[in-house]
Amino acid sequence: MTQTIPTKPVVSWGPLGAAVAVDHLEKQLGSNKVLRGISFQAHSGEIFGLLGPNGAGKTTTLRLICTLLAPDAGAVEVLGFDTRTAAQEVRRRVGVVTAEIGVYPRLTARENITYFAELTGLLDGQLSKNVDAVIDRLDMGSFATQRAESLSSGQKQKVAIARAIVHDPPVLMFDEPTSNLDVLASREVREFMIESRARGKCVIFSTHVLHDAERLCDRITIIHEGRVVASGATTDVRGKFLDLEDSFLSLVDAP
Amino acid sequence: MSSAGIVFRKEIREILRDRRTLIAIGLAALATPIVLFVISQVSTKTASATYTAGYSGSLPAGLDVLFNATGLKLVPVDDPATAAKHQVDIGLVFTGSRVDEYYDPTRQSAQLADVRFQTVLSKYDGAKIAASLQQHGVDPSVLDPLPVSVHPLSSPTVAAGNSFLSFFLPYILITMCLTGGLSAALDTSAGERERKTLESLLLTPAPRNQILVGKIVAVTVISLAAALAAIASMLIALTQIRFGGAGGAFPVQLSADAGVVMVWLAILLAASFSSVTVALGTLARNFRQGQAYATPLYFITIFPASIVLFIPDFNPNLAYYLIPILNAVLVLRDAIVHGAVNWGALSVTSISLVVTGALSFYAALKLFTREALLVRS
Numbered sequence: 001m002t003q004t005i006p007t008k009p010v011v012s013w014g015p016l017g018a019a020v021a022v023d024h025l026e027k028q029l030g031s032n033k034v035l036r037g038i039s040f041q042a043h044s045g046e047i048f049g050l051l052g053p054n055g056a057g058k059t060t061t062l063r064l065i066c067t068l069l070a071p072d073a074g075a076v077e078v079l080g081f082d083t084r085t086a087a088q089e090v091r092r093r094v095g096v097v098t099a100e101i102g103v104y105p106r107l108t109a110r111e112n113i114t115y116f117a118e119l120t121g122l123l124d125g126q127l128s129k130n131v132d133a134v135i136d137r138l139d140m141g142s143f144a145t146q147r148a149e150s151l152s153s154g155q156k157q158k159v160a161i162a163r164a165i166v167h168d169p170p171v172l173m174f175d176e177p178t179s180n181l182d183v184l185a186s187r188e189v190r191e192f193m194i195e196s197r198a199r200g201k202c203v204i205f206s207t208h209v210l211h212d213a214e215r216l217c218d219r220i221t222i223i224h225e226g227r228v229v230a231s232g233a234t235t236d237v238r239g240k241f242l243d244l245e246d247s248f249l250s251l252v253d254a255p
Numbered sequence: 256m257s258s259a260g261i262v263f264r265k266e267i268r269e270i271l272r273d274r275r276t277l278i279a280i281g282l283a284a285l286a287t288p289i290v291l292f293v294i295s296q297v298s299t300k301t302a303s304a305t306y307t308a309g310y311s312g313s314l315p316a317g318l319d320v321l322f323n324a325t326g327l328k329l330v331p332v333d334d335p336a337t338a339a340k341h342q343v344d345i346g347l348v349f350t351g352s353r354v355d356e357y358y359d360p361t362r363q364s365a366q367l368a369d370v371r372f373q374t375v376l377s378k379y380d381g382a383k384i385a386a387s388l389q390q391h392g393v394d395p396s397v398l399d400p401l402p403v404s405v406h407p408l409s410s411p412t413v414a415a416g417n418s419f420l421s422f423f424l425p426y427i428l429i430t431m432c433l434t435g436g437l438s439a440a441l442d443t444s445a446g447e448r449e450r451k452t453l454e455s456l457l458l459t460p461a462p463r464n465q466i467l468v469g470k471i472v473a474v475t476v477i478s479l480a481a482a483l484a485a486i487a488s489m490l491i492a493l494t495q496i497r498f499g500g501a502g503g504a505f506p507v508q509l510s511a512d513a514g515v516v517m518v519w520l521a522i523l524l525a526a527s528f529s530s531v532t533v534a535l536g537t538l539a540r541n542f543r544q545g546q547a548y549a550t551p552l553y554f555i556t557i558f559p560a561s562i563v564l565f566i567p568d569f570n571p572n573l574a575y576y577l578i579p580i581l582n583a584v585l586v587l588r589d590a591i592v593h594g595a596v597n598w599g600a601l602s603v604t605s606i607s608l609v610v611t612g613a614l615s616f617y618a619a620l621k622l623f624t625r626e627a628l629l630v631r632s
Contacts, residue, residue, distance in 0.1 A: 029626075066458055069626050091460040102451025106272040107265070118261045119459035163455065 019044045019202035025074035034060045036226040042204050047197050049217030050206040056223040058206040062175050066094045095164035099176035101156045105149035109159045116163035134162045154185030172196055173204045210245045258461035262469025270439045279438050283431050283485040288492035295496045306368035309338040312349030321375045344368035421588040426560045427485050432524040433556050435481020440474045444536025445545035463624050471529045478525035513590035520583045523608035530615030537622040576603040579611045
């Protein structure tokens, strides 16, 4: 369904003009209390790192931001839109790249991207323009007409990125995007994040690879057992420690 | 284009590129003619086959002619009872005043030979009695005090054809409406989760009910195509294949009314089954698990489809037409056999199937919109 994106948000933008504002977020999945009052803000033109060990609640947080899950308590605003009351508006403004590179194997790379562009509500002229642009930007021309089943992992990851950004969303979220990729493909993803920051996007980067976070992120929040244990500029969080890993280990009380 | 239309177009494109679904539809179109061809070959062979009757003793005069004319070959043996176990189809011991017959009922050839032998005996007895009556100056017609002349109001062969169709056509329609789109249904539901595309799909602004509608309509179209392909090929095959003893091609007369009823029921059944199978696929983590969930559906659908075979004269009251699947079988049977539509029964059946489809869609939507859909994956 094609809908016009309102020029003004239905509510005021988050505190301090944050692109994404997460406020005392709580979420229980089954008997597991995954999030216990998470708060942070991510801004346009920065790469914001969401760090934590496996099971800390990073993916759940991202799913709450992009409206796939609903919060039990607390609130999330994306560009001023409340995720509980304006879910569709939020989804129009968010692009998500996950660790699991799921593509439709019997569609070509271009068809995969076009499908998601159509579902985002892009109209015919804009649609083909955006699809062409994203194929060009990610250097996918050589395999755009190949079926996805015949693509390499790196090429599939490009398709996954392309479909997430084809509608040119102001907020991009990357959930462990390099965990299944080789060195070259990982580097391309990192470069893409840096480029997106330069284009004024709000990039949220969820990872447990601290080396990547230290290199890329302007600010970070470290989550452990559903709570924020540290938050701030990357250099501030690293503090007196040699690197982010030492800082992280001290924060989560690891031996 | 609406989100449902976008999803529908994409699903159809993917399904048509899926070898499993294409093979399923191809087999649906080929399976029935092949089965009918095999049946025709077996029936022709059975009708024209000669069976052996091992005998001992003195054969009554003239009986050998009747044996030959009925397709029974007489073979002299020492011990007919022993020979009837394997060597011949039936064993006969002729004594002066009687005949002892030996046959093994577990052998089909022995059963058929026995039927032919009874025919031979009936003709022989009739001829002997008539000759004896004539010898004593009595008119043999005294044995037939109330002669009957039969005047069928419709062609018995057409009636036999319709009777055959009234079982076979609903059976194929229902099983193909289910199985024709099953692979596509699981691919479009459980397959999304297995391929890890579900989360990306749900991240789009497209409303989930529209996504689901697009998927279900695509599966419905495939189910319908498979069912109609199977039925069309069956009807064509029935006009071409000759069955032994029928004396020609099988007479197929599907009235226009019955054809319209068949297509209407096929649409309702395909839509209902598609909703159910997509719902089951949504529950499953992968394609294989989806198949396991869908297996009981075969039994649920085949049982009502078979009821016409086991109870051919089953004429229930209108309340029975509320039972999904069974109602479709009964309406279609009546339309084929009588060449007319029972509008009351068709209305109740349509309402029942629409409600079933709506409930199935509601269940699928509830499953498709719950958070556990993502968390489980």
